[in-house]
Amino acid sequence: MGLISVPVDPVPAWAKIDLQLHRAYRTWFGLGRLRCEWCGEAWGRHGCLTRKSAAKLFVYTASAAQKTAAIDSGDLTPDDLNLRRRSPARHRRRPRPYPVVSLGQVG
Ligand SMILES: [Zn+2]
Known part of the structure; x- marks a missing residue:
């Protein structure tokens, strides 16, 4: 008996799968606009919407x-690193200034 040690991977599998499935291709024999190979959506800076949300989560x-x-493997572009959720600040606790605790007069 033994526990199989699985390296902790915080990235959901679907995010990685979506990043690999949704790839750009050029229409019109390489002369047209970029589209997603998988869902056919127009390819923006971060790909189609599905890829964008997967990249964001990744x-x-x-x-x-x-x-x-x-x-390195091409699943993510350096541009995608700018995809950050802007909301977490909302949930972040404001650091509380340490209250000055009066210990009374020493000495
Ligand atoms: Zn797509």
């Missing part, structure tokens, strides 16, 4: 090493 959850590997 950037948000992956470790630095995973991001480097994804860029």
Whole structure:
């Protein structure tokens, strides 16, 4: 008996799968606009909407090493690293200034 040690991978599998499925291709024999090979959507700066949300989640959850590997393999573009959720600040706790605790007069 033993526990199989699985390296912790915080990136959901679907995000990685979507990044690999949704690829750009050029219409009109390489002369036209970029479209997504998988869903046929127009290809923007971060790909189609599905890829964009997958890339966003990947950037948000992956470790630095995973991001480097994804860029090296072409699953992610350096541009995608700018995809960050802008909302977490809302949930972040404002650091509380330490209250000055009066210990009374010492001595
Ligand atoms: Zn797509």
